[in-house]
Amino acid sequence: MTALGFLHPGHSADDDYPRIEQLLGSDIRVDLVRADSGEDVGRADASLRLGAPHRLAAGVEQLRLSGAEAIVWASTSGSFGYGWEGAHEQVRTLATAAGMPASSTSFAFVHAARELGAARVAVAATYPAEVAGPFAGFLRAGGLEVTAVHAAGATAEQAGAWGEAEVLALARAADASGAEALLLPDTALHTVACLPALERELGTPVLTANQVTVWEGLRLTARRVNAPGLGALFRREPIVQA
Template structure:
């Protein structure tokens, strides 16, 4: 049994994780623990300028430490901070320090969703990508800067300007619209970075429509946990990242 531990920033899209667990091998367990939200609550607000500040508060070391012991007791072998904005908001070097602090506190390998996107993009060999962010444009721009620091070329960005609360109730129609708006000729993959967004149920259909890999926050977060434990799982229901097979052209 491989046990993966995830620190989650709030309540949005939590259902993606048991869904992913069902689509993985039966000897993989996905344990989800909420990080301490503090007085500001479990999500960043969606206002220009305030989004990043709230994300930085959310990703503060003492907040993340609150859930570490529970994951240790669960038998987790690796831990991932399941927040994109709560990691890329610190910048490339700051996010590395965040992960090092988390790994030291947990006594196990650690990472975050932002690094998961970089590693997953490399895994697919996608040199040029398009990004569809629910975030305001300033926050989306910071994610693009993070990807570029990791060697990923971003050729298109669409920022929807939704709050995490709004994104958390988006369904299939809204997710498909976001991906279509983001896609661009020449992009070898489309990235949807918000962990508040329900996407797992739509991954195969998204990839068939766009005819290219689609990477979404909760999908890459679990893949990153598997990477940290040296597990590779073939799970077609989780998209090209979990099969590394070409998208079928229709």
């Protein structure tokens, strides 16, 4: 049994995680602890407060007691908002506090794109433009070319209420014509149930926040799982190490 620990911001789309656990179809356990600020994490300033070390540390002990072997901060804006170096420091602090390998959703996107061999990516973000722009900058700092960015301007609460139709509309609104993968960065967005439909619709690999977050936990523990229902990322071998 491999136990993966996730610190999740709030409640939006947290039910994606037990769904992923089911789709993995192997001896993988997904443990989720919430780091809830009570704020709209679609705002840049709130995201920085949410990712503060004392907030993340609050959930670490619970995940350690659960037997987690790796921990991932499951917030995109709460990690890339610190910039490339600041996000590295964030996960170093988290790893030290947890006593185990650690990462975040923002780094998960970079590592997952590399795993797919996707050097050029497009972004379909629920965020406002002032949040989506720094995410694109983070990806560029990770060596990826960002071909297009679509910012829907939704709040985390709004995005959390979207169903498959709205997620597909968000993906279609992004110009992915010059990209090798499309990225949907919001962990508040339910995407796991519609990953196959997204990839059929777009004809390209799709990386979504909760999907890559769990993949990152597996990468940290050197686990390789074939789970076609979770998209192209989970149909490729091997998982590479950074």
